Amino acid sequence: MSKLQALIFDVDGTLAETERDGHRIAFNQAFDDAGLDWHWDVPTYGRLLAITGGKERLLHDWQQRDPAAAARAEARPLIAELHRRKTAHYVRLVAEGGMALRPGVKRLLLEARDAGLRLAIATTTTPDNVEALLRATLGANGLAMFACIGAGDAVPRKKPDPGIYAWVLERLRLDPQQCVAFEDSANGLRAALGAGLPAVITTGSYTAGEAFPGALALLDGLGEPQAPASGHVGQQAWTGSVDLATLQAWVSAA
Ligand code: XBP
Ligand code: MG
Numbered sequence: 001m002s003k004l005q006a007l008i009f010d011v012d013g014t015l016a017e018t019e020r021d022g023h024r025i026a027f028n029q030a031f032d033d034a035g036l037d038w039h040w041d042v043p044t045y046g047r048l049l050a051i052t053g054g055k056e057r058l059l060h061d062w063q064q065r066d067p068a069a070a071a072r073a074e075a076r077p078l079i080a081e082l083h084r085r086k087t088a089h090y091v092r093l094v095a096e097g098g099m100a101l102r103p104g105v106k107r108l109l110l111e112a113r114d115a116g117l118r119l120a121i122a123t124t125t126t127p128d129n130v131e132a133l134l135r136a137t138l139g140a141n142g143l144a145m146f147a148c149i150g151a152g153d154a155v156p157r158k159k160p161d162p163g164i165y166a167w168v169l170e171r172l173r174l175d176p177q178q179c180v181a182f183e184d185s186a187n188g189l190r191a192a193l194g195a196g197l198p199a200v201i202t203t204g205s206y207t208a209g210e211a212f213p214g215a216l217a218l219l220d221g222l223g224e225p226q227a228p229a230s231g232h233v234g235q236q237a238w239t240g241s242v243d244l245a246t247l248q249a250w251v252s253a254a
Contacts, residue, residue, distance in 0.1 A: 002177050004248050005117060005118060006174055007109075007117060007179065007180055008165065008182070009105075009119070011121060011133065013206065014182050015102065017102065017204050018129075019049060022093060022094065022099055023125075024040055025093065026086045029089040030083070030085040030089060053152075055080070055083045091128050104229065104242060107241070107243075108243065120146055121151060122165050122167075122192075124152065125151060131143055134146070147172060148168050148171045148172055150165075151164075159190070162190075165197055166195050169197075177251075179198075181195075181197040186210040189214065198250075202219050202229070217232070217238065219238070223239075223241035
């Protein structure tokens with residue numbers, strides 16, 4: 001088994017719990033700005049997360065509620081404008097310190113960087129959102145920690161399509177067996193596996209009930225030494241904090 005060369009992270013739900021109290025709030029603010037009586041409550045937004053990509057999610061919801069209106073020529077520009085406003089709200093919310101990294105994320109990023117591994121991002125979200133989150137949580141040099149950031153419309157099809165992972169692997173010039181992907185959702189896992197990557201799943205508030213066939217490990221987080229995560233690696237129960245030695249052992253045994 002190859003020595004690990006890179007860790008590739010999903011963003012929303014994996015680096016931080018951004019969906020319920022971040023993206024959802026920003027979408028609702030954009031609806032208010034536009035004078036629309038649309039509102040995505042917590043369960044509604046949870047259902048809509050099955051559709052990856054904010055613009056795609058907006059169109060899908062509109063099509064469900066009012067197919068005739070969503071089919072009009074004006075629908076696409078309105079969605080683009082709503083999404084532009086939503087991104088501005090989200091970036092501001094994050095810059096104001098509204099989102100924290102999940103436990104263990106910063107520890108693992110720093111350990112991997114210091115060990116000479118490369119770090120990358122493969123996400124469906126808009127690049128501005130990634131930059132805002134990395135800057136707000138890791139400081140001014142946060143972005144520079146990552147060798148490659150694959151985000152949003154860099155590829156024509158969003159997760160569960162594997163395209164964004166293939167895009168990142170191509171730029172890293174690595175084989176999937178030299179990397180581990182980190183995801184929180186079934187759509188994300190399908191994307192990673194589709195690109196041939198082993199994937200560690202850290203479930204979150206919206207994804208804990210999903211099925212994750214083929215995951216290298218299925219955990220409730222990355223954990224910290226003083227606050228371990230728990231879950232399963234294959235059929236085996238596991239508890240601990242995920243570090244590089246753990247990851248290398250998992251991929252070697254897989
Ligand atoms: C999650 C997504 C994104 C966000 C919203 O991406 O599907 O659409 O919900 O961001 P991931 P945008 O888990 O791959 O990070 O509105 O910018 O799409
Ligand atoms: Mg995610």
